[in-house]
Amino acid sequence: MNGFVQTGDSVESFRDFNKNKKDQNEPKMKMIRFPVKVLNPEKPVFCPECGAFLKKDGIAHSDVFHLPYGHARTVLDVERQRYECTNPNCRVSFSEEIPFKDPKHKVTKALRTYIEDLLSETVITLKMTSKIAHVHKNIVKESDKERLIKDGSVFFPCSSKYAADQSVSADLCFSCRHYPGASAQ
Numbered sequence: 001m002n003g004f005v006q007t008g009d010s011v012e013s014f015r016d017f018n019k020n021k022k023d024q025n026e027p028k029m030k031m032i033r034f035p036v037k038v039l040n041p042e043k044p045v046f047c048p049e050c051g052a053f054l055k056k057d058g059i060a061h062s063d064v065f066h067l068p069y070g071h072a073r074t075v076l077d078v079e080r081q082r083y084e085c086t087n088p089n090c091r092v093s094f095s096e097e098i099p100f101k102d103p104k105h106k107v108t109k110a111l112r113t114y115i116e117d118l119l120s121e122t123v124i125t126l127k128m129t130s131k132i133a134h135v136h137k138n139i140v141k142e143s144d145k146e147r148l149i150k151d152g153s154v155f156f157p158c159s160s161k162y163a164a165d166q167s168v169s170a171d172l173c174f175s176c177r178h179y180p181g182a183s184a185q
C-alpha cells in the first residue's frame with residue numbers, strides 16, 4: 001500500500017482480548033505493530049485559518065489498524081508531523097493527514113475494503129467478519145450499515161446482516177424483532 005514508509009522494526013505482542021469472555025480457552029491474539037511515517041506529497045506551508053506561515057510543532061502518533069497478517073492483527077503506529085501557525089493571534093495547530101486512513105474509523109482504507117468484501121459474502125456473518133478481519137464488531141456493524149445505505153437496501157433498526165439478506169420481504173427482523181424502517185434510498 002502506498003502512502004507510508006516503515007521507519008523501524010516491527011514489534012510483536014500478544015494481547016488477551018478474552019479476559020472478559022466466557023471462553024477463556026481461545027488463543028491470545030498476536031499483534032504486530034509497524035512504526036511508519038506518512039509519505040505526504042503535499043506538505044502544508046500556510047495556515048488554513050489565517051494564511052500565515054506554519055512551523056513544525058513536534059510529532060504525534062496515531063494507531064491505525066491494517067490488514068491481518070495470517071492470524072495476527074496488524075497496527076500501524078503512524079508518525080505524523082504536527083504544525084502550528086506562527087501568527088500569535090491564531091495559533092492553529094494540527095497534525096498532517098493520514099491519506100491511507102478510513103475517514104471515519106481507525107482502520108486503513110485497505111482494511112475497510114476488506115471488511116466490505118467480507119460483508120458482501122452472504123455466508124459470512126458480522127461476527128465472523130469481525131473475527132477474520134480482526135476488527136471490533138462496532139466497525140463491522142457500521143460498515144455494514146453504510147454498505148446497505150449505499151446499496152439502497154431496506155434498513156432494519158438492528159442493521160443485522162441476517163435481516164438484510166431478506167431485505168425484499170417486510171417480515172420482522174430475526175435479530176431485533178422489528179419491522180424494517182424506511183428504505184435508505
Ligand SMILES: [Zn+2]
Binds near residue numbers: 050086087090091
Ligand atoms: Zn493561523
